[in-house]
Amino acid sequence: MADSRPPRFITPQGFARIRAEYEQLFGEERPKLVETISWAAGNGDRSENGDYIYGRKRLREIDRRLGYLAKVMKTAKVVDPASQGGRDQVRFGATVELADEDDNRRVLTLVGEDEADASSGRISWASPLARALVGARVGDERTVRLPAGEKGYQVMAISYPS
Known part of the structure:
Protein backbone atom coordinates (compact mmCIF):
# COMPACT_ATOMS: atom_id res chain seq x y z
CA MET A 1 0.00 0.00 0.00
CA VAL A 79 13.64 21.89 -1.54
CA ASP A 80 15.80 24.97 -1.90
CA PRO A 81 13.49 28.00 -2.25
CA ALA A 82 16.28 29.85 -4.10
CA SER A 83 15.94 27.37 -6.98
CA GLN A 84 12.16 27.55 -7.29
CA GLY A 85 10.93 28.18 -10.81
CA GLY A 86 7.98 30.48 -11.44
CA ARG A 87 9.11 33.10 -8.95
CA ASP A 88 6.07 35.25 -9.83
CA GLN A 89 3.82 32.72 -8.03
CA VAL A 90 3.60 31.64 -4.41
CA ARG A 91 5.29 28.27 -3.96
CA PHE A 92 7.11 26.41 -1.19
CA GLY A 93 9.75 28.68 0.36
CA ALA A 94 8.19 31.94 -0.83
CA THR A 95 8.06 34.95 1.44
CA VAL A 96 4.71 36.65 0.88
CA GLU A 97 3.44 40.04 1.99
CA LEU A 98 -0.32 39.97 2.53
CA ALA A 99 -2.90 42.65 3.21
CA ASP A 100 -6.32 41.86 4.70
CA GLU A 101 -9.58 43.76 4.10
CA ASP A 102 -8.52 46.41 6.67
CA ASP A 103 -5.10 46.81 4.99
CA ASN A 104 -3.37 45.12 7.95
CA ARG A 105 -0.16 43.71 6.52
CA ARG A 106 1.78 40.63 7.47
CA VAL A 107 4.77 38.85 5.99
CA LEU A 108 4.83 35.04 5.94
CA THR A 109 7.25 32.44 4.64
CA LEU A 110 5.94 29.03 3.54
CA VAL A 111 8.15 26.31 5.03
CA GLY A 112 7.97 22.63 5.91
CA GLU A 113 5.79 21.40 8.77
CA ASP A 114 8.85 20.58 10.89
CA GLU A 115 10.24 24.12 10.70
CA ALA A 116 7.03 26.15 11.03
CA ASP A 117 7.00 28.84 13.72
CA ALA A 118 4.03 31.20 13.40
CA SER A 119 5.50 33.65 15.94
CA SER A 120 8.39 34.34 13.55
CA GLY A 121 6.26 34.37 10.40
CA ARG A 122 7.14 30.85 9.18
CA ILE A 123 3.97 28.88 8.43
CA SER A 124 3.62 25.29 7.27
CA TRP A 125 3.07 24.98 3.53
CA ALA A 126 0.23 22.56 4.42
CA SER A 127 -1.66 25.09 6.60
CA PRO A 128 -5.01 26.39 5.31
CA LEU A 129 -3.60 29.87 4.66
CA ALA A 130 -0.56 28.55 2.78
CA ARG A 131 -2.68 26.15 0.70
CA ALA A 132 -4.93 29.06 -0.29
CA LEU A 133 -1.90 31.13 -1.32
CA VAL A 134 -0.06 28.51 -3.41
CA GLY A 135 -0.16 29.55 -7.06
CA ALA A 136 -1.22 33.15 -6.32
CA ARG A 137 0.48 36.08 -8.01
CA VAL A 138 0.95 39.68 -6.84
CA GLY A 139 -2.46 41.38 -6.83
CA ASP A 140 -4.44 38.13 -6.46
CA GLU A 141 -7.02 37.92 -3.71
CA ARG A 142 -7.57 34.71 -1.79
CA THR A 143 -10.19 33.79 0.77
CA VAL A 144 -9.14 31.51 3.60
CA ARG A 145 -11.49 29.56 5.83
CA LEU A 146 -10.14 29.95 9.36
CA PRO A 147 -11.63 28.77 12.68
CA ALA A 148 -12.90 32.34 13.29
CA GLY A 149 -14.55 32.46 9.84
CA GLU A 150 -13.54 33.40 6.33
CA LYS A 151 -10.92 36.07 5.78
CA GLY A 152 -9.74 37.65 2.55
CA TYR A 153 -6.14 38.51 1.73
CA GLN A 154 -4.48 40.22 -1.19
CA VAL A 155 -0.96 39.24 -2.23
CA MET A 156 1.15 42.42 -2.16
CA ALA A 157 4.63 40.99 -2.81
CA ILE A 158 6.35 37.65 -3.38
CA SER A 159 10.05 37.01 -2.90
CA TYR A 160 12.44 34.09 -2.75
CA PRO A 161 15.96 33.90 -1.31
CA SER A 162 18.66 34.46 -3.91
Whole structure:
Protein backbone atom coordinates (compact mmCIF):
# COMPACT_ATOMS: atom_id res chain seq x y z
CA MET A 1 0.00 0.00 0.00
CA ALA A 2 1.43 3.37 -1.03
CA ASP A 3 1.89 6.15 1.47
CA SER A 4 -0.86 8.68 0.70
CA ARG A 5 0.62 11.47 2.82
CA PRO A 6 1.99 14.49 0.97
CA PRO A 7 5.77 14.77 0.73
CA ARG A 8 7.52 16.16 3.80
CA PHE A 9 9.08 19.23 2.21
CA ILE A 10 11.77 21.08 4.14
CA THR A 11 14.21 23.87 3.35
CA PRO A 12 17.97 23.19 3.44
CA GLN A 13 18.22 25.40 6.56
CA GLY A 14 15.40 23.49 8.28
CA PHE A 15 17.04 20.16 7.44
CA ALA A 16 20.38 21.42 8.81
CA ARG A 17 18.69 22.45 12.09
CA ILE A 18 17.09 19.02 12.46
CA ARG A 19 20.38 17.24 11.71
CA ALA A 20 22.23 19.47 14.21
CA GLU A 21 19.65 18.68 16.92
CA TYR A 22 19.95 14.95 16.16
CA GLU A 23 23.76 15.04 16.31
CA GLN A 24 23.73 17.06 19.55
CA LEU A 25 21.30 14.66 21.25
CA PHE A 26 22.96 11.50 19.94
CA GLY A 27 26.58 12.58 20.19
CA GLU A 28 26.59 14.69 23.37
CA GLU A 29 23.51 14.65 25.57
CA ARG A 30 22.64 10.93 25.36
CA PRO A 31 26.17 9.63 26.16
CA LYS A 32 26.44 11.97 29.19
CA LEU A 33 23.05 10.81 30.42
CA VAL A 34 23.94 7.12 30.03
CA GLU A 35 27.07 7.78 32.10
CA THR A 36 24.99 9.50 34.82
CA ILE A 37 22.49 6.63 34.85
CA SER A 38 25.29 4.07 35.18
CA TRP A 39 26.83 6.02 38.05
CA ALA A 40 23.41 6.37 39.77
CA ALA A 41 22.64 2.66 39.29
CA GLY A 42 25.84 1.83 41.14
CA ASN A 43 24.63 3.77 44.18
CA GLY A 44 22.33 1.03 45.43
CA ASP A 45 18.54 1.25 45.85
CA ARG A 46 17.14 2.51 42.54
CA SER A 47 13.58 3.00 43.78
CA GLU A 48 14.48 6.17 45.68
CA ASN A 49 17.41 7.27 43.53
CA GLY A 50 16.39 10.56 41.90
CA ASP A 51 19.35 10.68 39.50
CA TYR A 52 18.53 7.19 38.28
CA ILE A 53 14.76 7.74 37.96
CA TYR A 54 15.09 11.14 36.26
CA GLY A 55 17.91 9.87 34.05
CA ARG A 56 15.85 6.93 32.78
CA LYS A 57 12.87 9.21 32.11
CA ARG A 58 15.03 11.74 30.24
CA LEU A 59 16.72 8.94 28.28
CA ARG A 60 13.30 7.73 27.07
CA GLU A 61 12.44 11.31 26.01
CA ILE A 62 15.73 11.66 24.12
CA ASP A 63 15.31 8.28 22.42
CA ARG A 64 11.76 9.19 21.38
CA ARG A 65 12.98 12.53 19.96
CA LEU A 66 15.89 10.82 18.17
CA GLY A 67 13.42 8.39 16.57
CA TYR A 68 11.22 11.25 15.43
CA LEU A 69 14.16 13.26 14.04
CA ALA A 70 15.50 10.18 12.21
CA LYS A 71 12.08 9.64 10.62
CA VAL A 72 11.91 13.29 9.57
CA MET A 73 15.37 13.14 7.98
CA LYS A 74 14.54 9.87 6.21
CA THR A 75 11.26 11.11 4.71
CA ALA A 76 12.24 14.74 4.11
CA LYS A 77 12.35 16.12 0.60
CA VAL A 78 14.77 19.06 0.72
CA VAL A 79 13.64 21.89 -1.54
CA ASP A 80 15.80 24.97 -1.90
CA PRO A 81 13.49 28.00 -2.25
CA ALA A 82 16.28 29.85 -4.10
CA SER A 83 15.94 27.37 -6.98
CA GLN A 84 12.16 27.55 -7.29
CA GLY A 85 10.93 28.18 -10.81
CA GLY A 86 7.98 30.48 -11.44
CA ARG A 87 9.11 33.10 -8.95
CA ASP A 88 6.07 35.25 -9.83
CA GLN A 89 3.82 32.72 -8.03
CA VAL A 90 3.60 31.64 -4.41
CA ARG A 91 5.29 28.27 -3.96
CA PHE A 92 7.11 26.41 -1.19
CA GLY A 93 9.75 28.68 0.36
CA ALA A 94 8.19 31.94 -0.83
CA THR A 95 8.06 34.95 1.44
CA VAL A 96 4.71 36.65 0.88
CA GLU A 97 3.44 40.04 1.99
CA LEU A 98 -0.32 39.97 2.53
CA ALA A 99 -2.90 42.65 3.21
CA ASP A 100 -6.32 41.86 4.70
CA GLU A 101 -9.58 43.76 4.10
CA ASP A 102 -8.52 46.41 6.67
CA ASP A 103 -5.10 46.81 4.99
CA ASN A 104 -3.37 45.12 7.95
CA ARG A 105 -0.16 43.71 6.52
CA ARG A 106 1.78 40.63 7.47
CA VAL A 107 4.77 38.85 5.99
CA LEU A 108 4.83 35.04 5.94
CA THR A 109 7.25 32.44 4.64
CA LEU A 110 5.94 29.03 3.54
CA VAL A 111 8.15 26.31 5.03
CA GLY A 112 7.97 22.63 5.91
CA GLU A 113 5.79 21.40 8.77
CA ASP A 114 8.85 20.58 10.89
CA GLU A 115 10.24 24.12 10.70
CA ALA A 116 7.03 26.15 11.03
CA ASP A 117 7.00 28.84 13.72
CA ALA A 118 4.03 31.20 13.40
CA SER A 119 5.50 33.65 15.94
CA SER A 120 8.39 34.34 13.55
CA GLY A 121 6.26 34.37 10.40
CA ARG A 122 7.14 30.85 9.18
CA ILE A 123 3.97 28.88 8.43
CA SER A 124 3.62 25.29 7.27
CA TRP A 125 3.07 24.98 3.53
CA ALA A 126 0.23 22.56 4.42
CA SER A 127 -1.66 25.09 6.60
CA PRO A 128 -5.01 26.39 5.31
CA LEU A 129 -3.60 29.87 4.66
CA ALA A 130 -0.56 28.55 2.78
CA ARG A 131 -2.68 26.15 0.70
CA ALA A 132 -4.93 29.06 -0.29
CA LEU A 133 -1.90 31.13 -1.32
CA VAL A 134 -0.06 28.51 -3.41
CA GLY A 135 -0.16 29.55 -7.06
CA ALA A 136 -1.22 33.15 -6.32
CA ARG A 137 0.48 36.08 -8.01
CA VAL A 138 0.95 39.68 -6.84
CA GLY A 139 -2.46 41.38 -6.83
CA ASP A 140 -4.44 38.13 -6.46
CA GLU A 141 -7.02 37.92 -3.71
CA ARG A 142 -7.57 34.71 -1.79
CA THR A 143 -10.19 33.79 0.77
CA VAL A 144 -9.14 31.51 3.60
CA ARG A 145 -11.49 29.56 5.83
CA LEU A 146 -10.14 29.95 9.36
CA PRO A 147 -11.63 28.77 12.68
CA ALA A 148 -12.90 32.34 13.29
CA GLY A 149 -14.55 32.46 9.84
CA GLU A 150 -13.54 33.40 6.33
CA LYS A 151 -10.92 36.07 5.78
CA GLY A 152 -9.74 37.65 2.55
CA TYR A 153 -6.14 38.51 1.73
CA GLN A 154 -4.48 40.22 -1.19
CA VAL A 155 -0.96 39.24 -2.23
CA MET A 156 1.15 42.42 -2.16
CA ALA A 157 4.63 40.99 -2.81
CA ILE A 158 6.35 37.65 -3.38
CA SER A 159 10.05 37.01 -2.90
CA TYR A 160 12.44 34.09 -2.75
CA PRO A 161 15.96 33.90 -1.31
CA SER A 162 18.66 34.46 -3.91
